[in-house]
Amino acid sequence: MTTPSPAALLDADRVTIAEYRAALQAWLDEHHAELAPRYSPPGTLDEHVAQMQRVKSLLFDAGWMRYGWPERVGGLGGSPMLRTELGASIAARDLTDPGLYSLIEVLAPTLIEFSPPALAAKVVPRLLSGAEMWCQGFSEPGTGSDLSSLACQARPDGDAATASAWIINGQKVWTSLAQYADRCVLLTRTGPPDSRHRGITAFFVDMDSPGISVAPLEMINGMREFAEVFFDEVVVPADRMLGELHGGWAVAMSILPYERSSCFWQRIAYLYRRLQLLVDIAPDDDRTAEVVGDAFVQLHALRARSRATQHRLADGATLGAETSIDKLLVATAEQSIYDAARRLLPGVVEMDDGVIGATWRSEYLYSRAATIYGGTAEVQRNIIARRLLDLGDDG
Amino acid sequence: MMEDAERALLRSTVEDAIADASASTDDRAAVDEALVRIGWREMLCAEPRDAIEIVFGALGRTNATATVLDDVLAAGLGAQPRPDLAVLLPWFAGWGPPGSLDGDRVHLRGIASVRAATAAELLVVCAAGVELRTVTVPRTVADVGAVYGVDPDGGLRLVRGEVPAADAVPLATATWDAAVACGRRAVARQIAGADRAMLDLARAHALDRVQFGRPVAGFQAVRHRLADSLVAVEALEASVCAAWDESSPDTAAVAKAIAGRTNRTVTAHCQQVLAGIGFTTDHPFHRYLKRTMALEGVFGSADEIVVDVGRRLVAARSVPTLIEL
Numbered sequence: 208m209t210t211p212s213p214a215a216l217l218d219a220d221r222v223t224i225a226e227y228r229a230a231l232q233a234w235l236d237e238h239h240a241e242l243a244p245r246y247s248p249p250g251t252l253d254e255h256v257a258q259m260q261r262v263k264s265l266l267f268d269a270g271w272m273r274y275g276w277p278e279r280v281g282g283l284g285g286s287p288m289l290r291t292e293l294g295a296s297i298a299a300r301d302l303t304d305p306g307l308y309s310l311i312e313v314l315a316p317t318l319i320e321f322s323p324p325a326l327a328a329k330v331v332p333r334l335l336s337g338a339e340m341w342c343q344g345f346s347e348p349g350t351g352s353d354l355s356s357l358a359c360q361a362r363p364d365g366d367a368a369t370a371s372a373w374i375i376n377g378q379k380v381w382t383s384l385a386q387y388a389d390r391c392v393l394l395t396r397t398g399p400p401d402s403r404h405r406g407i408t409a410f411f412v413d414m415d416s417p418g419i420s421v422a423p424l425e426m427i428n429g430m431r432e433f434a435e436v437f438f439d440e441v442v443v444p445a446d447r448m449l450g451e452l453h454g455g456w457a458v459a460m461s462i463l464p465y466e467r468s469s470c471f472w473q474r475i476a477y478l479y480r481r482l483q484l485l486v487d488i489a490p491d492d493d494r495t496a497e498v499v500g501d502a503f504v505q506l507h508a509l510r511a512r513s514r515a516t517q518h519r520l521a522d523g524a525t526l527g528a529e530t531s532i533d534k535l536l537v538a539t540a541e542q543s544i545y546d547a548a549r550r551l552l553p554g555v556v557e558m559d560d561g562v563i564g565a566t567w568r569s570e571y572l573y574s575r576a577a578t579i580y581g582g583t584a585e586v587q588r589n590i591i592a593r594r595l596l597d598l599g600d601d602g
Numbered sequence: 603m604m605e606d607a608e609r610a611l612l613r614s615t616v617e618d619a620i621a622d623a624s625a626s627t628d629d630r631a632a633v634d635e636a637l638v639r640i641g642w643r644e645m646l647c648a649e650p651r652d653a654i655e656i657v658f659g660a661l662g663r664t665n666a667t668a669t670v671l672d673d674v675l676a677a678g679l680g681a682q683p684r685p686d687l688a689v690l691l692p693w694f695a696g697w698g699p700p701g702s703l704d705g706d707r708v709h710l711r712g713i714a715s716v717r718a719a720t721a722a723e724l725l726v727v728c729a730a731g732v733e734l735r736t737v738t739v740p741r742t743v744a745d746v747g748a749v750y751g752v753d754p755d756g757g758l759r760l761v762r763g764e765v766p767a768a769d770a771v772p773l774a775t776a777t778w779d780a781a782v783a784c785g786r787r788a789v790a791r792q793i794a795g796a797d798r799a800m801l802d803l804a805r806a807h808a809l810d811r812v813q814f815g816r817p818v819a820g821f822q823a824v825r826h827r828l829a830d831s832l833v834a835v836e837a838l839e840a841s842v843c844a845a846w847d848e849s850s851p852d853t854a855a856v857a858k859a860i861a862g863r864t865n866r867t868v869t870a871h872c873q874q875v876l877a878g879i880g881f882t883t884d885h886p887f888h889r890y891l892k893r894t895m896a897l898e899g900v901f902g903s904a905d906e907i908v909v910d911v912g913r914r915l916v917a918a919r920s921v922p923t924l925i926e927l
Contacts, residue, residue, distance in 0.1 A: 224927045288927055472927070483921040491916050493909070500912025503921065504863065504904075507856045510925060511840040517927055532833050591832055592825035596805055601822055 219274050219285030227289050231271060231296055241265060242302050249566040252430045256340070256387050259303040263311075263337030266293070272335050280319055281332030288521050291469035295476035305477045306432075307384065309470035314341045314392055316465050321449040321458050322411060330390065330411075342388035342414070344379040344436060345459065352586045354394075354459065355404040359438060361395035363445075367452060373397075373410065375418075375441040381580070385421045385434035388414045394455050407455035411447045418442070428572040466581065467530035468520045471513050471537050478506055481544050481570070488563070489551040502540075502547045509536040528594035531587040538577040538584055545574040604652050613656050615640055620666045630667035630716055630757060634685070637668060643683050646673055650784070651846050658788045662795020665889050667757055669717035671900075674788050678781030679736060679773065681725060688718040688741055690726045694760065694899035695906050697782050701728030701737065708737055708767045713900060714748070716757025727778055728770065734778055735770035753892040758900070783845075783854035786901045790842050790854075790861035793897050796890045797835045797868040803887055804828060804872035807879065818875075827871035838864040844925045853924050855907050862904025865894045 217230060235242065242262055246254040266272040275290030276282025294312065298305040315334055318327045333339040350357040359377025363370035375395055385391070391412045398406015412419075418441035423431035450458045482502055489495045516533055520526055548567050549556045556567045578584040592598045604612070616637070623636040637657060645653035657670055671691070673683035681687060690700040690712040700712025708728055718724055724741045727734060748759040805828055808819035818824050838860050845857040869891050873880045880887040898904070915921055 228926070292927055476923075479921055479923055486915055486919055486921055489916065495916050496909050496912035498912070499915055500908035500910070503911055503915060504856055504859045504908055507924060508837040508841050508860045510923065511844040512837045514844060514925055514927060515840045529836075532836050535830075535833050536837055585826070588826040588829040589822070591829035596825075596828055596832060598805070598808065598819040598825055598828065599817070601820055601825055 217274070219283040219289070222274075222285065222289070224286070224288055224292055227274065228292055228296070231293065234269065234271065235296060235300060235302075238265070238269075242297075242300075244302070248562050249569045252432060255304050255307060256384065259307050260337035260340070262297060262302050263308075263335065266297075267332075267336035276315070276331070276335065277319060279324065280315075280327050281335065286521055287469065288517060291472050291517060294469060294473035298473045299476040299480050301477075301480060305470070305473040309466070309473060310341060310343065310383065311335065312465045312469045312473075313343060313462050317392055317409075317449065317458060317462055318411065320461055321409065323446060326411065326446070333389075339389040340384060340387045341390045341392065342382050342385045342436075343462075344382050344385075344391045344393035344412075346381040347378060348380050352583055355407070355456065357394055357396060357407065358400065359393070359395050361397050361408060361410065361443070364442070367397075371445050373408075373443050373445060373448070375410070375412070375438045375443060377438050379436040379438075380424075381433045382421075382436045383432055383434075385414070385436050386423050386431070390414060391436070392449065392458075394459055397455075398453055402453075404456035406453055407459070408452055409449040409455040409458040410443050411449055412441070412443050416441050416443065426573070427575070428569040430569070430573075463530065464520060464526035467526060467533050468513070468516050471533055472517055474537055474541070475506070475510050475513055478541060478544055479510075482506065482547075485544070485548050485551060495551055498547045498550055502544050505540050505543050509533075509540045512536055528590050531582075531590045531595075534582060535584055535587045535591075541574050541577040545571040604649060609652055609656070612645075612652065613660070616656050617660045617664070620660050620664050620668075624664060624666045630669070631720075633666045633668040634670070634717075637670060638685070642670060643673060646670075646677055646683060650677070654784070654788045655791055655842075655846070658792040659795040662792035662797075663799045665796065665799070665886070665893055667716065667755060669715045669757070671785065671788060672715050672717045672721075674784055675781055676725060678784045679725065679727065679777065685717070686720075686722040688715060688721040688724050690714055690718075690724055690761065691785070691900060692782075692902075695903040697786075697902040697906075699727040699729045699734060699778065701726040703728040703730040703735055703737075703767055703770060706767050708739065708765050710739075710743060710761055710763045710765065712761055713758050714761045718759075718761070719757075727773060728767075730770070734773040734775055736773050737767055737770050739765045739768075751896060753896040755889070756893050756896050758896050779851045782901055783849070783851045786854040786858040787842060787845050789897055789900050790838070790845070790857045793861040793865050793894050794835060794838045794842060796894050796897075797831070797838065797864055800868055800872040800887060800890045801828065801831050801835060803885075803890075804831070804875040804880075807876050811877075824875055827875055831868045831871045834864040834867040848925045850924070852911075855902065855911065856924065858902055859904040859907035859911070862898045862907075865898055866904075869894065 244258045263272060271293055273283040274285050275287045278284050294308060297303055315331050318331055334341055347357050347359060361373045361375045364372040364374055391414055393410045393412045395408055396406060397408040418439040420437045421434050423434040425431055486499055513533055555564045556571050619636040619640050620633055623632040661668055672689045675689040676683045676687055692698055692700050693711050702709045718741050721741045723738050726737050726739060728737055743763050743765050748761060750759045808824050809817050811818050841857040841860045845853040876887050879885045
């Protein structure tokens, strides 16, 4: 038996979000010293990753990390909004980077929905508890916004229907944290090269398989969050297939609702924290009032929208094209906050080598990607025009 | 709160009533009467959220003129809403009390609705030092030096004047703040309705208008303007809902600021997409543009609210999340 903890006293199926939040905040206050980062900001990627795994482990042991996940994968059950609240609470306290933490929300639901139950029961608790790190192998050098054009090939070892293994050859890029990852949710081409979304299959691949090599890419802020991943005759057992043969597009699309709901709620909490840090040090004058007021109003509009999205998901709605609206709002708000920082702290982002300057600079540079990753702003607008406004095909 | 089906029925009843009344006559009194006939005042007291959301949303979408905002304010200030009672609103772009008490005189500086042209009395909230009072004055003062501005059809006019103060009644600041918040939610919803209507007009035009051998809706530059308009409108609608769910002066203020910002985005994009025809009075766009230009200033413009909110955040060195899951 594990030691009783405050978390274990809550009934996952009955607790309200407000009760959960109150109990969680009290626990986080109490364990502040234990949870706080051990490095001085901005920290290296190694330090960020180690911090996240440590925090996940503490939260898992105390039970918090298990709310909102099904019991068959080591969870305590209850509404997924509970885990959304957890992610936001730790982002609001700067305990983990929400970009890294959000991989849980992106990948664990995929395993739960598409992998053989025994596999999910074995590996999902390892992801939640920080024992493992996973990555997402989707994008390729020739496949950015147009995901269905991917080419990384998987061929059966024998006949496709009866093969005991698949052999993978090709390349992925923009794979976050691949150099730390134990596993990869990988999209491969199993149909003819031009089969688009009909010929894609997903696999759950061990990153220590022979034939995989990882080459991290240095980002604009000096960090190496993304990597190229090369697959050379990599053998994957057939029981690691996620979903159906040629059913990988459904796997890829299943990620969207979580990426666009709970992950965004965490990102929003992080952005409120950023605005707070800016308000802590900005000069008290009229320009600050205007710039901060503007950023706050924009953040609030985003938060209101995202809140409605979380509730729709919790009420059983299937999220789709309308989440492109959430995506555009998040990207725009994120860039606005960092633009505000540059305006209100002249010379800090550009020329300060101290802790404050280095942190704002790193994050400012990273924020420029907000309108690019996860589907560019232009692709989101195209989706809105075609699917939500029904403007017909373009061009 | 009503059930969804009940709400949908009410929405269609309200929209039909407004459409019939607007079609039969240009007189705004027809719309007011139609709303009263279907029980607006009873709804306002029993189900204020649904009543305000549905009626102001419909007014925004149809651009019909009514004086229901007077009733919202009267109810918020503890007075019985009635057709012969108008309420003076704060001056354009601001939200301070429209009156100030100076000995036995009241200085008026506010916006009056078209109801002030016919009502018996005008209810005025006045600053008296740091406290507030309400006074009821004869409505004839509302005609003094009235300025109608960009949207005379909307019936809002600026009023400035001075009258004798009679029977000033103390008013709690919190009551005024709550009444302003309610007014802000109503006007924000009306602007959201108008913004939806403008987007619908621009969308229809883009699909209909052929240039270079195809509908202009096929051009990405046009599509992206319409997409950005939809993003803004959806965020506004969520903000208005959140301002009801977590009702406070702050959530209402921010929702009103978002309404102003959204309206600038939507009017600019839609007018550009409508191009030449949107620049004429042959097309209905201009009515929505002018109506929302006036509404942007009712209970605080976006710029004024943004600066006020920013000042308070900086003074407190605190950035609160106003709404939770």
